[in-house]
Amino acid sequence: MKKIIVANWKLNPSTIAKAIDLARKIDHGAKKMRGIEIVIAPPFPYVRDIGKILRRAHLGAQNVFGKNEGAFTGEVSAPMLVSCGARYVIIGHSERRIYARETNAEINAKVKRAASSGLFAVLCIGERDRTKENFLRFVKQQLLGGLKGIQKRHAKKIFIAYEPVWAIGTGKPVRPDDLREMAIYIRRILFDVFGRKAAHSIPVLYGGSVTSKNSALFLNVDGVSGLLVGGASLDPEEFIGIAKNATKSI
Ligand code: PGA
Secondary structure, eight states, X not given: OOEEEEEEOOSOOSSHHHXXXXXXXXXXXXXXXXXXEEEEEOOGGXXXXXXXXXXXXXXXXXXXXXXXXXXXXXXXXXXXXXXXXXXXXXESOHXXXXXXXXXXXXXXXXXXXXXXXXXXXXXXXXXXXXXXXXXXXXXXXXXXXXXXXXXXXXXXXXEXXXXXXGGTTSSOOOOHHHHHHHHHHHHHHHHHHHXXXXXXXXXXXXXXSOOXXXXXXXXXXXXXXXXXXXXGGGSHHHHHHHHHHHHXXX
């Protein structure tokens, strides 16, 4: 399976000029890389302009609304993103679950709209606290809730990003052994939801304190097809270093 590296810029950088500069550097660095997919997910106002300058990397967004039109001030729909050139969208990131109080039901509506509009939906799941004994059940609920009622034919539009909340922005990533177990656990649930054949091709990514120094550890874990990168995606050299490691782990 092709490795995929997604840059989640979150609420950065502060101007369109800086965003274009950063995107250009990443795209340029990605030029000679084969066999991997690089996605840049900028904030909404930058999406279209960045899409226009990307040659090698693909365009993503960080959120989408669960309806396609109507009186929903401030929202952005999946068809709008498609018409602005986006191919991917991150859905249900823990920061949205926490700060915007997104529920599994809302996230499910977003995944449905994204997949039926032709976007690749990167569904984020992950426990807040690994010391709680029910953390596996928590992850399962997020996964089942997010994927409820998704048609089998849309399975190829789904990516799962395992991002434990305690690992995001803390400098404390998951242990590779724990990631391996989680990837197996997630895959089993995907088999139950979509059946073996359809679920087999769904990529499982890891996110949380990934850097160019530690990324190879996660990329070499069986069942992990890529990374969702926050902080390190704002530093072009760092991000390109992560992408290079992905080309080596194919
Ligand atoms: P981080 O964020 O790489 O800064 O830990 C990852 C994410 O939130 O997707």
